[in-house]
Structures are given as C-alpha cells and as structure tokens.
Amino acid sequence: MISYGAYVSNLHHFQPLFKRWERRVPLTDEDRSAWAELPWGRKTVARDAYLTREGEPTKVCTLLLQGLAFRQKLVSDGARQIISFHIPGEFLDIQNSMLEVADHNVQALSRCTLGVIPKDVLVQVMDARPNIRRAIWLDSLIDSSVFREWVVNVGRRDARERIAHLLCELTSRLKSSGVSDGALYDFPFTQEQIADATGLTAVHTNRTLQALRKEGLIKLSHSQLTILDWEALAAIGDFSERYLHHSV
Amino acid sequence: MISYGAYVSNLHHFQPLFKRWERRVPLTDEDRSAWAELPWGRKTVARDAYLTREGEPTKVCTLLLQGLAFRQKLVSDGARQIISFHIPGEFLDIQNSMLEVADHNVQALSRCTLGVIPKDVLVQVMDARPNIRRAIWLDSLIDSSVFREWVVNVGRRDARERIAHLLCELTSRLKSSGVSDGALYDFPFTQEQIADATGLTAVHTNRTLQALRKEGLIKLSHSQLTILDWEALAAIGDFSERYLHHSV
DNA sequence: CGTTAATTTGAGACCATTCAATTTCGGTGG
DNA sequence: CCACCGAAATTGAATGGTCTCAAATTAACG
Numbered sequence: 001m002i003s004y005g006a007y008v009s010n011l012h013h014f015q016p017l018f019k020r021w022e023r024r025v026p027l028t029d030e031d032r033s034a035w036a037e038l039p040w041g042r043k044t045v046a047r048d049a050y051l052t053r054e055g056e057p058t059k060v061c062t063l064l065l066q067g068l069a070f071r072q073k074l075v076s077d078g079a080r081q082i083i084s085f086h087i088p089g090e091f092l093d094i095q096n097s098m099l100e101v102a103d104h105n106v107q108a109l110s111r112c113t114l115g116v117i118p119k120d121v122l123v124q125v126m127d128a129r130p131n132i133r134r135a136i137w138l139d140s141l142i143d144s145s146v147f148r149e150w151v152v153n154v155g156r157r158d159a160r161e162r163i164a165h166l167l168c169e170l171t172s173r174l175k176s177s178g179v180s181d182g183a184l185y186d187f188p189f190t191q192e193q194i195a196d197a198t199g200l201t202a203v204h205t206n207r208t209l210q211a212l213r214k215e216g217l218i219k220l221s222h223s224q225l226t227i228l229d230w231e232a233l234a235a236i237g238d239f240s241e242r243y244l245h246h247s248v
Numbered sequence: 249m250i251s252y253g254a255y256v257s258n259l260h261h262f263q264p265l266f267k268r269w270e271r272r273v274p275l276t277d278e279d280r281s282a283w284a285e286l287p288w289g290r291k292t293v294a295r296d297a298y299l300t301r302e303g304e305p306t307k308v309c310t311l312l313l314q315g316l317a318f319r320q321k322l323v324s325d326g327a328r329q330i331i332s333f334h335i336p337g338e339f340l341d342i343q344n345s346m347l348e349v350a351d352h353n354v355q356a357l358s359r360c361t362l363g364v365i366p367k368d369v370l371v372q373v374m375d376a377r378p379n380i381r382r383a384i385w386l387d388s389l390i391d392s393s394v395f396r397e398w399v400v401n402v403g404r405r406d407a408r409e410r411i412a413h414l415l416c417e418l419t420s421r422l423k424s425s426g427v428s429d430g431a432l433y434d435f436p437f438t439q440e441q442i443a444d445a446t447g448l449t450a451v452h453t454n455r456t457l458q459a460l461r462k463e464g465l466i467k468l469s470h471s472q473l474t475i476l477d478w479e480a481l482a483a484i485g486d487f488s489e490r491y492l493h494h495s496v
Numbered sequence: 497c498g499t500t501a502a503t504t505t506g507a508g509a510c511c512a513t514t515c516a517a518t519t520t521c522g523g524t525g526g
Numbered sequence: 527c528c529a530c531c532g533a534a535a536t537t538g539a540a541t542g543g544t545c546t547c548a549a550a551t552t553a554a555c556g
Contacts (some may be wrong), residue, residue, distance in 0.1 A: 203545075439532065
C-alpha cells in the first residue's frame with residue numbers, strides 16, 4: 001500500500017509536467033494519480049553526465065524533474081552539435097518508447113533529478129489513457145517544431161542572429177513554464193555550449209556575446225543573464241513564439 | 249455503397265504508405281480497409297505550389313501520394329531554409345492533427361498527387377486503431393530524428409560534407425521506400441533547393457557539386473543523379489543510416 | 497589559496513558569400 | 527523543326543564573416 005505521504009510527494013514531482021500538459025489537454029485526477037503511481041525510478045546525476053548514448057538500445061524514458069539537460073550528436077571529427085535544451089517537466093527521450101536504438105546523446109547540463117520509467121510501461125499508459133497520450137503526442141510534435149526552427153537558426157542566420165534567437169527561445173520557454181519570471185536569472189550555460197547549440201566556435205560566441213552586451217541588449221556575467229531589451233533582441237533574432245506553440 | 253473497383257483503387261494509392269508502415273507495425277486487413285475508406289480528398293498540384301503556409305490555421309493533414317515535396321521556413325530577410333524533403337507515402341504535416349496553427353511552409357518540389365484528410369478524422373482513426381496510431385507515432389518520431397540530423401548537418405559540417413550527407417540521405421530513403429533502386433535516377437532538385445536545404449548559397453553549392461563530380465563520386469546532369477562511389481560519399485558526409493530508423 | 501575550467505584577446509588564414517556576367521538547359525510558339 | 531525565352535547552371539573576382547591557434551586573464555571550487 002502506498003502511503004499518503006509518498007503519494008503526495010510523487011504528485012509534487014510532476015507539477016511542472018502537469019502544469020505544462022494542462023495548458024493544452026485536460027487531465028482528470030485519475031490521470032494524475034495513475035501517472036504518479038507508475039513505477040518511477042528516481043535518479044540524480046552530476047553535470048555533464050550522459051543520460052543516453054547514441055547507438056545504445058532504448059530501455060527507459062526519462063523525465064527531467066530538476067535541472068537542465070540537452071541533446072547532442074557528435075560528428076566524425078569530434079565536433080559536437082547541441083540539438084535542444086530541456087527544462088524541468090520535459091521528457092528527454094520520449095522517442096525511446098517506440099524506437100529501438102538511440103540516435104543521439106543526452107547530457108545533463110547542470111545537476112539533474114530525473115524520473116525514469118521503463119518504455120513498455122509508458123506505452124501501456126499511453127494506450128490506456130487518451131489524455132496522457134495526447135499530452136505526450138503534443139509534446140513530441142512541439143519538440144519537432146523546435147528542431148525545425150533550429151535547422152533554420154543554424155542554416156540561415158548569422159552569429160549575432162543565432163545567439164539572439166537562442167536567448168529568446170530559452171527565455172520564452174522558461175517564462176512559459178513558470179520556472180523563471182522571464183528575466184532568466186541563473187543562466188548556467190557555458191559559452192562553449194552556446195557555441196555548440198548555434199553551430200559556432202566558442203571564440204566567436206564570446207565576441208558576439210560581448211557585442212550584444214555593449215549594445216545594451218543583455219547583461220550576462222557570473223551565470224546570470226538579464227534581457228535588457230527584449231524587443232530589440234527578438235527583432236535581431238527574428239524570433240516569434242509561434243513555433244513553441246505555447247497555446248496548443 | 250462503395251464499389252469494389254473504387255475500393256481496390258483506393259487501396260492502391262496507399263501501397264507506399266502501407267509498405268513503409270508494415271516494416272515496423274503489423275496491419276490487419278481491417279486496418280488497411282478502414283484507412284482506405286476514410287473520406288480522403290485527392291488533389292494534384294503543380295511544382296512550387298504551397299500546400300501549407302506558416303501562420304494559417306490547420307484543418308487537414310496531407311499524405312504525399314506521388315511526386316516530391318519539402319518543408320521550409322522563411323527568415324526575416326527573405327532567405328529560405330528547407331527543413332526536410334518528402335517522398336511518396338509520407339505525411340507532410342502530421343503535426344496539423346494536433347496543433348492549431350502551422351509553424352512552417354510546405355511546398356511541392358515536383359508535380360504532386362496528394363491525399364487530403366480532415367484533421368479530426370485522423371485523430372478519430374488514431375484513437376480507434378492502435379496499429380495505425382503506432383505507425384503514425386513512429387513516423388512522427390522518425391521525422392523528428394531526421395530534423396535533429398539536419399541540425400547537425402548545417403551546424404557542424406562544411407559544404408562538401410553537408411551536400412554529401414544530403415545525397416546519402418535521399419538515396420537511402422528512396423532505396424528503402426522502394427521508390428528507387430538506390431542509384432537515384434531522376435533527381436529533380438535544383439541547386440538552389442540543395443543550397444536552401446544545406447544552409448549554403450546556390451553559387452557555392454554549384455562549385456561543391458562540381459568538386460564531387462570531378463572526384464568521381466557522383467554523376468549529376470540533366471536531373472539525373474548517379475552515386476558512383478557510395479562508400480566514399482558516405483565517409484565524406486559522415487553518413488550513418490541509424491537516424492533514419494529503417495528497421496524500427 | 498591553489499588548481500582547473502571558463503572567458504577573453506589578437507592576428508592571420510580560409511571557407512563561403514556577394515555581385516555580376518555568361519553559358520547552358522528546358523520548354524514553347526511560330 | 528528551329529528560334530526564342532526564362533530558368534537553371536556556371537564562372538570570376540573581390541569581400542567578409544567565421545575559424546584557427548595561441549596566449550593571457552578571470553572565475554569557480556574544494
């Protein structure tokens with residue numbers, strides 16, 4: 001029998017997830033408790049830890065509960081391309097539920113707490129609960145939309161535009177999720193990570209960030225970011241929230 | 249009452265789709281006939297026609313029956329980034345089933361025949377038929393994987409590598425789908441389209457293709473492509489089929 | 497407070513772009 | 527069947543954004 005304390009505690013971990021899901025799909029109390037009662041494993045990992053490795057067979061799906069994480073692929077000469085960043089309440093590898101082999105790597109960006117669940121359990125709950133199925137299906141479609149925008153970002157924007165766009169995306173998503181109030185204090189990304197996410201070198205990322213600072217668009221030091229002029233930054237980055245599908 | 253002739257004819261149109269689906273998910277005769285009996289609209293469009301426009305409300309989903317198509321986004325200065333190419337038997341906008349507004353454009357690359365279906369019909373059939381649901385869910389996850397690889401391609405490879413990779417992807421997908429035998433005769437892509445897909449200019453794409461030709465890696469003229477040295481081209485493009493998930 | 501990671505700076509080289517101009521290709525009408 | 531036309535491919539030369547390779551400085555952390 002599950003104690004009331006543990007039960008509430010479980011539900012508590014899923015608040016960012018439920019909050020995000022319920023913006024788009026109605027959940028019943030049954031949905032929520034069924035979700036919380038799944039055989040979740042808890043895991044805490046250090047910064048830079050690999051959560052998934054390309055080429056390995058998929059066994060579980062991973063929900064990010066606390067901290068930040070990112071997906072990446074390595075090319076033959078060893079260069080790294082970051083493909084997406086993830087915030088609490090997001091699945092890091094929902095595709096593992098259906099695909100047999102991981103096609104990219106997932107790494108912790110900061111110290112992370114994770115909810116880990118066997119892939120077949122997830123498939124079962126998706127079959128049984130239409131609301132949860134739709135919520136996950138929507139998450140996955142929105143992930144896809146973000147990947148598409150990243151193709152555009154690295155393919156057709158220059159350094160200044162790419163970085164402005166990335167900062168806008170992170171701010172917008174954190175604000176929408178309620179994790180941050182929008183000014184994005186606490187910005188644990190290294191310049192090398194920003195470089196790998198934008199297809200630039202760390203050196204050029206450094207110079208570009210300095211330019212944005214000198215123009216009074218952002219304030220960034222000691223892992224603290226402040227967006228000083230959102231309108232200007234969004235204009236530079238050609239940023240529109242549409243692709244994030246915050247409302248449905 | 250649906251005539252036998254029309255019924256068979258309908259099924260015929262979906263052969264490339266069913267063939268692809270059944271590599272990963274078992275379909276029953278009931279699944280197939282239920283699918284064929286949906287209220288499909290047929291549409292034929294000319295080269296370059298827009299099938300979906302960013303910002304427009306989503307009403308239908310579109311299945312490519314014949315011809316080639318691509319997804320793209322335009323940035324503020326008018327530049328175009330192509331995000332994916334599509335071959336017969338693939339959905340062009342499955343995300344329309346759940347999202348309210350299109351986040352990118354879809355264009356016909358050649359003259360196309362399309363199957364068009366209202367989004368709510370698709371949602372219903374996915375709720376009712378687990379096999380079809382899983383097939384579409386898999387399609388969508390693999391689309392996502394391709395988008396991720398494209399982020400890597402434009403983000404961390406040089407011109408030569410990007411184009412080699414793109415040619416390998418197209419060849420591999422056409423071969424796997426059975427549309428082509430793998431040598432990829434009939435290559436209707438313009439150099440401008442290849443440029444827009446790889447984040448390059450048409451001029452540099454031209455020079456890079458010439459280099460690949462001079463090295464004896466490909467033969468390309470008059471819209472006919474032949475891969476002369478697959479191994480070498482795949483090595484240059486750092487190409488692995490893993491991300492295409494041909495088998496599950 | 498020492499050690500490593502992360503950021504910053506400089507200078508030169510290079511890949512890809514820009515901007516034209518030219519040639520070839522593909523389709524059309526006379 | 528050939529002349530014509532716009533689209534696509536090709537070529538050249540100059541420019542420039544980003545990279546490379548160090549080296550120096552600053553920040554983070556136990």
